[in-house]
Amino acid sequence: MxxxxxxxxxxxxxxxxxxxxxxxxxxxxxxxxxxxxxxxxxxxxxxxxxxxxxxxxxxxxxxxxxxxxxxxxxxxxxxxxxxxxxxxxxxxxxxxxxxxxxxxxxxxxxxxxxxxxxxxxxxxxxxxxxxxxxxxxxxxxxxxxxxxxxxxxxxxxxxxxxxxxxxxxxxxxxxxxxxxxxxxxxxxxxxxxxxxxxxxxxxxxxxxxxxxxxxxxxxxxxxxxxxxxxxxxxxxxxxxxxxxxxxxxxxxxxxxxxxxxxxxxxxxxxxxxxxxxxxxxxxxxxxxxxxxxxxxxxxxxxxxxxxxxxxxxxxxxxxxxxxxxxxxxxxxxxxxxxxxxxxxxxxxxxxxxxxxxxxxxxxxxxxxxxxxxxxxNKHTDYAPFQRLHERLDALNTPDGLIYTPTKGSPSLLYYLHRKGWIGLPSYEKFRTSEAVAVVGVFGWRNYIQGPTPEQVRALYPPEAFALLDDEVFIVVRR
Structure with missing residues (x-):
């Protein structure tokens, strides 16, 4: 050569x-x-x-x-x-x-x-x-x-x-x-x-x-x-x-x-x-x-x-x-x-x-x-995840367990630096668990598949939501 x-x-x-x-x-x-x-x-x-x-x-x-x-x-x-x-x-x-x-x-x-x-x-x-x-x-x-x-x-x-x-x-x-x-x-x-x-x-x-x-x-x-x-x-x-x-x-x-x-x-x-x-x-x-x-x-x-x-x-x-x-x-x-x-x-x-x-x-x-x-460059929209992270930290539960409904993916748990479960529990199951919140993103975002807004609204009473918009949600005990 x-x-x-x-x-x-x-x-x-x-x-x-x-x-x-x-x-x-x-x-x-x-x-x-x-x-x-x-x-x-x-x-x-x-x-x-x-x-x-x-x-x-x-x-x-x-x-x-x-x-x-x-x-x-x-x-x-x-x-x-x-x-x-x-x-x-x-x-x-x-x-x-x-x-x-x-x-x-x-x-x-x-x-x-x-x-x-x-x-x-x-x-x-x-x-x-x-x-x-x-x-x-x-x-x-x-x-x-x-x-x-x-x-x-x-x-x-x-x-x-x-x-x-x-x-x-x-x-x-x-x-x-x-x-x-x-x-x-x-x-x-x-x-x-x-x-x-x-x-x-x-x-x-x-x-x-x-x-x-x-x-x-x-x-x-x-x-x-x-x-x-x-x-x-x-x-x-x-x-x-x-x-x-x-x-x-x-x-x-x-x-x-x-x-x-x-x-x-x-x-x-x-x-x-x-x-x-x-x-x-x-x-x-x-x-x-x-x-x-x-x-x-x-x-x-x-x-x-x-x-x-x-x-x-x-x-x-x-x-x-x-x-x-x-x-x-x-x-x-x-x-x-x-x-x-x-x-x-x-x-x-x-x-x-x-x-x-x-x-x-x-x-x-x-x-x-x-x-x-x-x-x-396919998925680079991190803003919803960052907002979810900030609002969850504002709940003053730094060590609390959470539920993340993400179709079997632990990505949200890792990103939020939390421990807990992967899944979308009923409100009663959530209230009897040790979890402090159910948090997630809607739809398909950055290779994470979340539930639909309709699924979430049907499971939880309106007063349980600490955050709910078109992109993310947080459910807490009331």
Missing amino acids: TATYKYIVAVFLVLLFAARFYGIGAPVLDKHSWRQSDTAGTARNFHETGNSILLPQVDWRGDTQGFAEMEFPIYQYSVAKLYDVFGARESVARTFSIALFALSVLLLYRLVSETCSRELGMFTTLIYASLTTTTYYARTILPEPMLLASSVGALYFLWRYSRTGGLVDYVLSLACLCIACLIKVSPLYLGLPLLLLFYRRHGMRMLRSWQCWLYAACVLIALYLWYSHAATLREMTHLSFGLYGEANGKYFNWDTLATLEFWNRVLFERLAAWHFTWVLAPFIVWGICMRRQSPMERLFDLWGIAVFVYLILIPVGNSVHDYYQLPMLAPLCVFAAKPFARHLARPGAPRLAKGLLALCLVAHVGVAQYNYLRLM
Whole structure:
């Protein structure tokens, strides 16, 4: 790759990371605010209580202590430690997420450039950093950036171990995989490309190698210890994030897999259109079909097969939420980058071909960032929430529990810095509870779904309203 191309790619990467700081201090009322609020609320509770990482608490606790069954809260606990130093502000958590994503970009570049070529590493990281979803989710208060960094780190450090046999690289890879699997169980799919790296180091002797068995045992023991403990938290408070998906068939749902709607939604509407803006979708197919020039390219083939297995094992989540495809993007970016690395960076390639390839890459970056800006500017009306916050504080009940009817979202509880319930109770149920108020917003506002004015007026007598207008309401005891 010429110095000019390296300079252009470097400038693009700097600009793409700068875009992530747009709205860095915005309230957690944007896309997927319900999940961000849970994550941010748990982090803030760690910060305020000083609890051990083994005792995560949620805001939607009702009158319990709030301990909840959840994935290992290492991201939330890390954010809480940053809050201890810099203060409990959304900008602190978002900056931490950006730093974690930057780490995943660096590790991905090192992995691809060391196993294949620097050219492929540069174009892979440029595409990976430019996607609408990686741009947006890299700045959210979610554990996904840590999940991505630890997943790529598990592969990168085991790749280094496969070359040198170094104990430090082995331990770093093991630590990364443990973190990834504790954040989400799904990264167990990485076992497929990891097996290739163990085979590269030990050959068929890996079946008798203590390093392989210790690696697998440590991951499984870590999972067993945490989820056994998490189950005891659920027994204490009956609060859970539904990790096992009993209610919605979260894992391997054949009814979902057997529909054309699922495959169209995930492969075309999500991966091709949303994640890769249609522009790069044909390049993924092109890259998959290209002849392998290095034996270690098989690592990314197996990684791609592994994420396809992940898609089959968790179809419901992938169908409902776009962030479920984040683990799939890194290997797909490698395939999408192959035509650019093979032809755009080749000195003898025709100028017309180079121009067309460069135009496609610029078009993709432009469309992806345009989609990101549209996403960021979709809901930015925070005035009703701020007014609700001020009026509730004026009731002189700083520690009182509240009801928030927000269609299962804890966003309003987090924004108001309160604890309580999610739901719209009858007036009698409210009066016999420990809650001091029922507060909410009407309709669909900033990704929060509230009740209609008619529903609220029908439930409560006129004298119970401390605030009632076309946007928000507060109900108190009279």
